Amino acid sequence: MARFNGKVALVTGSSNGIGRATAVLLAQEGAKVTITGRNSERLEETKQEILKSGIAADHVLAVVADLATEEGQDKLINSTIQKFGRLDILVNNAGTAFIDSQGRVGIDQDVSDYDKVMRINMRSVVTLTQKAKEHLVKAKGEIVNVSSVAAGPQAQPDMMYYAMSKAALDQFTRSTAVNLIQHGVRVNAVSPGGVTTGIGEAMGLPAGAFEKMASFWESHKECIPSGKIGEPVDIANVIAFLADRKLSSYIIGQSIVADGGSTLVMGMQAHDMMSILTSP
Template sequence: MAIKFDGQVAIVTGAGGGLGREHALALAKRGAKVVVNDFSPAAATAAESVVQEIEAAGGTAMAWNTSVTDEAGVAAMVTATMAKWGRIDILVNNAGILRDKSFSKMALDDFRLIIDVHLMGAAICTQAVWNIMREQKYGRIVMTTSSSGLYGNFGQANYGAAKMALVGLMQTLSIEGAKDGIHVNCLAPTAATKMTEGLMPPAVLEKLTPDSVTPGLLHLVSRDAPTRAILCAGAGTFERAYITLTGGVHIGTGADAAEQVAAKFDAISDRIGEVVPKDGSAQAMNEVGKAMAASNG
């Protein structure tokens, strides 16, 4: 069945170019009314250019020029969206910047800036729409994470920390939103954008087009979307990432417990029987369960 968004309203942040632009165009093409958010000090913004593209193709959109770190600006965007269209069904937290440098040479101001834009920006935008979605009993939210957060990448300690933090935000919000029909997921894209120019050879960049990522985004914000998924996407290939928990080994608290952890680290790391916990309590339940079994054994 074709994925359609007729009658739905979507906000896409950082949508003046790259992945955000592609997301906005695709959502509009499939029937959504789209708020194209981007931040520019110029009078004629990239967001307005994307709105013109959408309207030229027969779609409906409006531009909103504000930083996702500006709480008042984001609140005004949400208020204007509700006044114009009366609902918000989809939020795509896509806005982002890079300040790459090895950690030893990284200014803490650049660390804070990345955290502010990626993590706090997503939190600000999400909280601004959260109660609207709760009242509607429907919402679809996507956090844009990254392989740099999931697996690490040299020179991106700030970016990786922010992107992994978004996974933690998604994990909890998917639990809190479940009763109100709010699905929250993460998208980890690999795409050639202005942020990645010069990082990869041209032959690779040719495959990593933004439009090869967007099909994954469309599924994550559809009516049949999963919740609490980490979907990786690039060059038309799609994978899932998981945060798992191994079965572990009960060692106890004896004087040689540290040495036992070292000696049994391979067994502790054994992935046979690992699980994807339904929430954070699973770790404690596993640990206490093994401790009680050892006491009773």
């Protein structure tokens, strides 16, 4: 028996990347899923990938919506409940970052980019969670937020606004976890490191730029000790674990890091210091 039989999952940002992989995995494991994004063509690709797994068409609801708007969020929640009658798992995956049109980064980047990033990465998570709360309480359900290792203590000078939004998301995860567990709802998060998701071009990077950066990371052990950038399914597996109460019932308000070891390494530790110390 599939572990999510009888469950209904809503996965935001599921038109590609981690969201798509998560929606496919949850559907394969028995859940009925609502997938959503702004791009109808990419959303249809996700739906077709789910159906190729032998999933019945009436187990998938595709909703084209702008998550940054109240109207889009209402449409998402209402259509899910109307079709499936319940909501057990909310995966707050949708997120973004922006490259300044003039190439500015850090404190020099226009504050309007900060507003846009926070609206998608943080505000929309808060309001969608508020709208989903009553249904999740009825189901004694699960929330999994997709954060990032960028939220950690290491500085992120080139992607400062993105890092700030994810640090705020981690605090939201902890605080709502305590608030909602009294109602039987668990809240946790996953913090991916480098993952091939297609976000580079969505951010405005030239085609192939992210792949070039990923190749650099993989060839430098101070970037990714495992020597391999993550794939969306690597993160989807963690999300499924956190959504599975039988496996993770005692995990409350935590963020599981999945980064190939990146956050364990300081630059000086990435090199063989003993060979330097003992060399002639």
